[in-house]
Amino acid sequence: MWFIWVIWGLVALMILVNIILLTGRGSNLVTGFNTLSKEEKSKYDKVKISRQTGVYMLFINIGLIALVTYLQFRILGAIQANTINSYGTEITMIALAICTYVVVIGIVSVTRGFKNCKK
Numbered sequence: 791m792w793f794i795w796v797i798w799g800l801v802a803l804m805i806l807v808n809i810i811l812l813t814g815r816g817s818n819l820v821t822g823f824n825t826l827s828k829e830e831k832s833k834y835d836k837v838k839i840s841r842q843t844g845v846y847m848l849f850i851n852i853g854l855i856a857l858v859t860y861l862q863f864r865i866l867g868a869i870q871a872n873t874i875n876s877y878g879t880e881i882t883m884i885a886l887a888i889c890t891y892v893v894v895i896g897i898v899s900v901t902r903g904f905k906n907c908k909k
Contacts, residue, residue, distance in 0.1 A: 791866060794861060801854050805851055808848055811844030812840075834907050842907060846895060
């Protein structure tokens with residue numbers, strides 16, 4: 791099915807952005823930092839902000855890779871075999887677990903903010 795390759799393409803794009811952030815060159819990709827004034831931006835270390843965001847995005851990418859792998863190897867086979875009805879509870883539990891993981895990582899990153907990134 792074509793949609794699984796579209797999802798893998800999006801995951802590959804997120805991994806590329808993650809690499810840019812982890813190298814310290816992607817501070818303009820960080821929401822919140824790119825909207826600060828020049829005076830406020832000068833108070834923060836751009837490399838630290840990029841790397842910190844890259845670390846959080848790495849954990850989110852792990853969740854996305856787990857989700858897409860589950861979709862490709864478990865759900866897609868069930869769809870093709872027309873046995874998807876018997877996987878309802880499993881699909882719900884796995885999807886909720888992965889979504890909860892991503893939301894927790896998001897909450898941690900938002901509450902932590904740029905605290906350790908000041909010059």
